[in-house]
Amino acid sequence: MKILLVGPYPPPHGGVSVHVAGLRRRLEGAGIACRVANIDPRAPACGEYLSVRDARGLVAVLWRHARQGWLLHLHANGHNPKSWQVALVCGLAGRLGGGALLTLHSGMAPAYLRGAGFGRRLPARAAARMYHGIVAVNSEIRETLVSLGVEREKVEMLPAFLAPQGTDFALPAPLADKLAGRRPLLAVTLFFRPEYGFDVLVEALGRLRRRYPQLGCAVMGGGEQEPEAKALLKREGLEDAVLLLGDMPHEMCLAVMARADVFVRPSRADGDAVSVREALALGTPVVASRVGARPDGVLLFEPGNARQLAGTLDAALQRRADGSRPAAGGGDAAFARLLELYARVAGAEPARLAALPL
Numbered sequence: 220m221k222i223l224l225v226g227p228y229p230p231p232h233g234g235v236s237v238h239v240a241g242l243r244r245r246l247e248g249a250g251i252a253c254r255v256a257n258i259d260p261r262a263p264a265c266g267e268y269l270s271v272r273d274a275r276g277l278v279a280v281l282w283r284h285a286r287q288g289w290l291l292h293l294h295a296n297g298h299n300p301k302s303w304q305v306a307l308v309c310g311l312a313g314r315l316g317g318g319a320l321l322t323l324h325s326g327m328a329p330a331y332l333r334g335a336g337f338g339r340r341l342p343a344r345a346a347a348r349m350y351h352g353i354v355a356v357n358s359e360i361r362e363t364l365v366s367l368g369v370e371r372e373k374v375e376m377l378p379a380f381l382a383p384q385g386t387d388f389a390l391p392a393p394l395a396d397k398l399a400g401r402r403p404l405l406a407v408t409l410f411f412r413p414e415y416g417f418d419v420l421v422e423a424l425g426r427l428r429r430r431y432p433q434l435g436c437a438v439m440g441g442g443e444q445e446p447e448a449k450a451l452l453k454r455e456g457l458e459d460a461v462l463l464l465g466d467m468p469h470e471m472c473l474a475v476m477a478r479a480d481v482f483v484r485p486s487r488a489d490g491d492a493v494s495v496r497e498a499l500a501l502g503t504p505v506v507a508s509r510v511g512a513r514p515d516g517v518l519l520f521e522p523g524n525a526r527q528l529a530g531t532l533d534a535a536l537q538r539r540a541d542g543s544r545p546a547a548g549g550g551d552a553a554f555a556r557l558l559e560l561y562a563r564v565a566g567a568e569p570a571r572l573a574a575l576p577l
Contacts, residue, residue: 226294285316297328310349401435
């Protein structure tokens with residue numbers, strides 16, 4: 220079996236790119252040949268992946284690997300036209316070669332696919348039906364695909380989660396000292412875009428600091444709207460409480476999450492946030508918005524409700540003060556199931572172009 224993973228690859232470190240990088244490591248560790256086609260146009264040249272700069276480059280990489288019998292596994296958000304254009308090309312290449320699997324990650328995909336009439340639904344339906352298998356990270360994505368006419372038995376719900384390999388991650392001494400001086404300590408991973416709810420987090424932190432004067436919040440991630448985020452912190456007087464750590468290597472993110480009293484996910488939309496599952500696996504309590512798929516053990520609040528977020532964080536911190544933490548864990552069930560899907564797709568018969576189910 221040979222797997223070509225198609226999707227973003229760090230940096231930057233987002234949920235999908237981190238998953239693709241982790242999946243590559245796990246596949247190689249299992250003795251399976253694996254390559255990555257990095258379709259993020261911002262990606263620098265790197266020996267860890269094949270850089271794809273444009274549509275022509277994508278077609279060339281996909282066709283070459285498909286003809287050589289590689290199984291193509293595309294990781295897409297599914298909430299914009301480009302993702303479905305890439306899905307169409309990748310699905311077609313897989314049909315003519317070693318098979319193709321699609322994973323849809325974004326919690327905004329259902330709303331996108333339900334909107335604007337046939338202009339979105341028909342291309343998505345045509346692309347999705349070319350795949351031998353589809354992984355949806357939550358039930359809403361799965362049901363939306365089925366409503367488009369995709370066969371239910373083809374779509375499997377599976378979190379894009381690979382359990383952290385270990386729990387003892389090191390931090391540079393200056394950063395460790397800075398975090399140690401802030402208690403309680405919250406941790407957040409996000410991009411500075413509206414759907415990640417940074418504004419909701421900031422309002423909740425303003426409420427919480429009345430009760431916890433030494434409160435600190437480590438924010439990991441970046442984005443084009445970071446200057447606006449800094450301006451918001453300045454207006455709210457929270458510059459000293461919120462540490463904007465920027466884009467960080469995955470193991471450093473895990474190290475910060477493991478040291479936090481609570482991990483926070485204030486997003487307005489989610490598929491199945493990898494960071495939420497990672498925090499639980501590290502034994503860190505989690506407070507998250509009631510969107511997408513949330514595993515057992517997460518304390519939930521209504522998305523966009525800063526007052527409720529503050530109250531839920533306070534409750535989580537009180538539990539933490541009593542010594543309560545979720546049980547560390549998180550097995551390899553998702554990875555094992557993914558290997559089964561690969562085997563099933565790899566055993567499927569290639570299809571002639573005229574027979575594609577459009």
